Amino acid sequence: MSASNHLLELNRLEAQEKLDAQKSHTERNRLGQFATPPPLASDILAFIKNNIPEKFKIRFMDPAFGTGAFYSALLNIFPKSRIESASGIEIDPHYGYRAEELWTQSPLNLRLEDFFASRLPSKNKPNLIVCNPPYVRHHHLSIKQKEKLQRLVGAAAMTRLNGLAGLYCYFLLYAHAWLEEDGYACWLVPSEFMDVNYGTEVKEYLLSKVTLLRVHRFDAINVQFDDALVSSAILWFKKSAPPLNHVVEFSFGGTLTKPEIIQSIPAIQLGKAAKWSRTALREGKDEENTSIRLGDLFEIKRGLATGANDFFILPSDEAHRLKLPEKFLIPILPSPRYLKQEVIEGDAKGNPLIDQKLLLLSCNLPESELKRLHPKLWDYYQIGLDRKINETYICSHRSPWYSQEFRSPAPFLCTYMGRHGAGKENPFRFILNYSKAVAANVYLLLYPKPSLGWYIKESPDSLKKIWEALGRISAGSLVAEGRVYGGGLHKLEPKELANASADSLLQSIPRLSSYVDSQEYDLFSNAASTVGEVRNKKKRAKRLRRQNSGATSKTK
Numbered sequence: 001m002s003a004s005n006h007l008l009e010l011n012r013l014e015a016q017e018k019l020d021a022q023k024s025h026t027e028r029n030r031l032g033q034f035a036t037p038p039p040l041a042s043d044i045l046a047f048i049k050n051n052i053p054e055k056f057k058i059r060f061m062d063p064a065f066g067t068g069a070f071y072s073a074l075l076n077i078f079p080k081s082r083i084e085s086a087s088g089i090e091i092d093p094h095y096g097y098r099a100e101e102l103w104t105q106s107p108l109n110l111r112l113e114d115f116f117a118s119r120l121p122s123k124n125k126p127n128l129i130v131c132n133p134p135y136v137r138h139h140h141l142s143i144k145q146k147e148k149l150q151r152l153v154g155a156a157a158m159t160r161l162n163g164l165a166g167l168y169c170y171f172l173l174y175a176h177a178w179l180e181e182d183g184y185a186c187w188l189v190p191s192e193f194m195d196v197n198y199g200t201e202v203k204e205y206l207l208s209k210v211t212l213l214r215v216h217r218f219d220a221i222n223v224q225f226d227d228a229l230v231s232s233a234i235l236w237f238k239k240s241a242p243p244l245n246h247v248v249e250f251s252f253g254g255t256l257t258k259p260e261i262i263q264s265i266p267a268i269q270l271g272k273a274a275k276w277s278r279t280a281l282r283e284g285k286d287e288e289n290t291s292i293r294l295g296d297l298f299e300i301k302r303g304l305a306t307g308a309n310d311f312f313i314l315p316s317d318e319a320h321r322l323k324l325p326e327k328f329l330i331p332i333l334p335s336p337r338y339l340k341q342e343v344i345e346g347d348a349k350g351n352p353l354i355d356q357k358l359l360l361l362s363c364n365l366p367e368s369e370l371k372r373l374h375p376k377l378w379d380y381y382q383i384g385l386d387r388k389i390n391e392t393y394i395c396s397h398r399s400p401w402y403s404q405e406f407r408s409p410a411p412f413l414c415t416y417m418g419r420h421g422a423g424k425e426n427p428f429r430f431i432l433n434y435s436k437a438v439a440a441n442v443y444l445l446l447y448p449k450p451s452l453g454w455y456i457k458e459s460p461d462s463l464k465k466i467w468e469a470l471g472r473i474s475a476g477s478l479v480a481e482g483r484v485y486g487g488g489l490h491k492l493e494p495k496e497l498a499n500a501s502a503d504s505l506l507q508s509i510p511r512l513s514s515y516v517d518s519q520e521y522d523l524f525s526n527a528a529s530t531v532g533e534v535r536n537k538k539k540r541a542k543r544l545r546r547q548n549s550g551a552t553s554k555t556k
C-alpha cells in the first residue's frame with residue numbers, strides 16, 4: 001500500500017468512526033449504515049483481483065458508497081493503470097459530504113442521491129460493482145416504496161420481488177441494469193435470502209440471469225460486523241448467460257480467499273435446493289434418504305404468543321396475592337433459560353414440579369361480564385390498560401384484548417432457538433412434559449398424531465423412549481432445517497422441525513415401525529395435495545415399507 005493511500009484509509013476510518021458515533025443505532029438501522037470492516041473489504045478486492053482477467057480495465061461502482069470502504073481497498077489493491085473510472089452513490093449527506101472531502105483528490109464520481117432515483121448511464125456503464133447494500137428489513141419499507149422498488153426491479157431484472165424481501169434484495173437486482181454486459185459484481189449480503197421464501201426470486205436471478213461463480217458463507221459464529229448481528233455471505237458473479245451444465249463454487253467459513261470448505265455444486269442442483277445454506281455446510285441429510293419426518297408423527301405448533309409475557313404470565317405467589325380467579329390461571333413453563341430439567345414431572349393435580357412456578361392468565365370473558373363477575377381480575381386488567389398493553393400488536397388484534405390463544409399441554413417440546421455452547425453440541429433441547437403446563441412461543445410443541453398416539457396408549461413407557469429418540473436426532477440435521485442468525489443463533493420454525501428426519505425414532509423403537517406402517521393412511525394419502533406430493537409420499541411409503549421389513553426382521 002502506498003503511503004498516500006495508507007494515510008487516506010486512516011483518515012477514512014477516523015471519519016467513519018466519528019460519523020457513526022454521531023448517529024443512534026436506530027438511525028443507522030433505518031438506512032442500513034453498517035460499514036464494511038477494512039480487512040473484509042481488502043479480502044474482497046484481493047479475491048476480485050485473482051478472479052478477473054489480467055487485462056480487464058475496471059470501471060468500478062459502489063451504489064451504497066458510505067465513506068468508501070471498497071473504493072479505498074480498490075485503490076490499494078489495483079494499480080492505477082487498471083482503473084479506468086470509479087463512481088459511487090450515497091443517499092445520506094451525513095456520510096456523503098465527508099466522503100466527497102476525503103476523495104476530492106481522486107478521480108471518483110460520487111453522486112449524493114438515492115440509487116433508485118439516480119440516472120442510469122447510457123454508455124460506459126460500470127463493469128465491476130462491489131457493494132455492501134443497506135440491510136433494511138421489509139417492514140421498514142412503506143407499501144408505496146415497495147411498489148416503486150418492485151417496478152424498478154421488474155424493469156431491470158425482469159422479476160417481481162416478494163413483498164417480504166429486504167432492501168438489499170432490491171439493490172442487488174436493480175443493479176443488473178447498471179452493470180455492463182460481461183461485467184462482474186461482488187455483493188456482501190445477509191445470507192438469510194438463501195433459506196427463506198422471499199429469497200426465491202433472488203436465487204432464480206442468480207441462476208438464470210447471470211453466471212454465478214462463487215457463493216461464500218461466513219460461519220455465523222464469526223459475525224462480520226461488530227455493530228450489526230447478521231450472518232453474511234458474498235456473491236460473486238458475471239453478467240452473462242450461464243453456460244450449460246454450469247457449476248457454482250460454494251465455500252463456507254474462514255474468509256473469501258481462505259475458506260474452510262469449498263465445494264463445486266451444479267447449478268441445476270442449486271435450482272432444486274430449497275435451502276442453499278445447507279448445501280454449503282455439508283450438514284444435514286440427503287432428503288431422498290429420509291423415510292419419515294417428524295411432521296409425519298407429530299403435529300407441531302409454536303407455543304402461545306401472549307402479547308405481553310410480563311403482564312399475562314405471573315409468578316404463582318403473585319397471582320394468588322392478587323386473588324386472581326383460579327379458573328383463569330394455567331400453569332406455564334418458564335423460558336428454556338430458566339428450565340433446568342428436561343423431564344417435567346407433575347404433582348397429583350398435574351402442576352409441574354419445577355422451581356419457577358408460573359401461571360398464565362387466560363380469560364376470554366367479555367368485558368361487561370368480567371367486570372361484574374370478577375372485580376379483582378378486572379382491576380388487574382386496568383393496570384394493563386394503563387401500561388397500554390391493549391395497544392401492542394398482538395393484543396390490539398384480539399377481542400377482548402386480554403384474551404389468549406388455546407394450546408393444550410404438549411407431551412414433547414423443543415426449544416425454539418439456541419446457540420451451540422461450551423460442551424453443547426446441539427443448540428436445541430427436547431423436553432418431556434408429564435405435567436399440565438402449557439408453554440409460550442419460545443418453545444415448539446409436538447403433539448403425537450393419532451397413530452403415534454395409539455402406540456403411546458399401548459406402551460406406557462413409550463413417552464420416555466420417544467423423548468430419548470428425539471434427543472438422538474443429530475444437531476446437524478436440526479440446524480440444517482432451521483436458520484441461523486449472526487452470532488450463531490439458530491432458530492427452528494414448526495414447519496422446519498416437521499421436516500427433520502424421524503428415522504432415529506424408528507431406529508430406537510423398532511416396535512414403532514409397525515404402528516407407523518398401520519398409519520399409512522394418514523401419513524401417505526390424507527394430506528397430499530399436489531400430484532408431486534402424492535408421488536413423493538408414495539415413494540416414501542415404499543421406502544418405509546422396505547425399511548420396516550428390515551427393522552422387524554433384525555429385531556426378531
Ligand SMILES: C[S@@+](CC[C@H](N)C(=O)[O-])C[C@H]1O[C@@H](n2cnc3c(N)ncnc32)[C@H](O)[C@@H]1O
Binds near residue numbers: 036062064065116133
Ligand atoms: C451497509 S452501508 C455500506 C457503506 C460502504 N459501502 C461500506 O461498505 O462500508 C450502506 C450504505 O448505503 C447507503 N444507502 C442506503 N440507502 C441508499 C439508497 N437508496 N441509495 C444510495 N445509498 C443508500 C447508506 O447510507 C449507507 O451508507
